[in-house]
Amino acid sequence: MIFPSVRLSRRSQQVISAWVFILPGLLLYVIFLIYPIIKALQMSFYEWSVMPGDPNEFIGLVNYSRALRDPIVAVSMRNTVLYTIITVPGQMILAFFFAFLVDKVARGKIFFRTLYYIPVITSWVVVSILFRYFFQSPKGLINHILLDILHVIQQPIAWFREPATAFIPILVLGIWKGIGWSMVIFLAALQTIPKEFYDAAAIDGATAWRKLISITLPLIRPTLVFTLVMLMIGGFNVFISVVLITNGGPAQSTEVILSYMYHQAFDYIDFGYGAALAFIVAIIIVTVSYLQIRFLRRPEEIS
DSSP, X not given: OOSOOOOOOHHHHHHHHHHHHHHHHHHXXXXXXXXXXXXXXXXXXXXXXXXXTOOOEEOTTHHHHHHHHOHHHHHHHHHHHHHHHHHHHHHHHHXXXXXXXXXXXXXXXXXXXXXXXXXXXXXXXHHHHHHHHHTOTTTSHHHHIIIIISOOOSSOOOTTTSHHHHTHHHHHHHHHHHHHHHHHHHHHHHTTSOHHHHHHHHHTTOOHHHHIIIIIHHHTHHHHHHHHHHHHHHHHTOOHHHHHHTTTOSTTTXXXXXXXXXXXXXXXXXXXXXXXXXXXXXHHHHHHHHHHHHHHSOHHHHO
């Protein structure tokens, strides 16, 4: 025998087997996620050129300081925050309401759960185009309902011509599409609460509101915090609906930070500035998520 036989311990065999299964996924993770992140971080410190052979000029923190002075960054960040503080509570309140109703029905839980979850699995591209059609002026579906059916307006609303109304379809879509995801999570949490708690509270004469405040919400608090953090992250990552419904218009009044980053990187071929904007958003998301977990969760939940 050229190669001596090697006896491996059971522990070593388990470790090797684990690495055999983990390594392909780990390589894909490094190639398609870690490497692009590192490359984008490098680009954010350069005046990056996409032309073959052209040198990339190192400019340090110029792209980051430029972002702090850019008035459109301020507008896009304001719109991102506005989108988040409107859609996140909207999704959570409506999702909890529907989850509470579905939890009370004796039959059809699967049907209603599926019905409310359908918007979640629909394509962002498809529903964004549909919402743009719905809010078209003067003959969109929304104007038809408001003008010809409900008679609450005297003339069609030019939704996409005014900054005050152009952002409304984006907000409505954000709430509508996210309700089902939160509802399924809330429904699962509600079904883990022992019924004996409600029976004991009923014996003591507790009202439905008191049961909600004293039993339901405290017991699903970790679920509420988890959902809030995830929805906040999703709110700061709003992109497709903005690009397809308004494309940042009119006059960049509905830009969000990711749409502005996209336009800078791919419309103006300014990849260094676009990468800097991406990392500014990442820092904000990490900070906000940490603060939410730090101050909203109890110490025993964090540990």
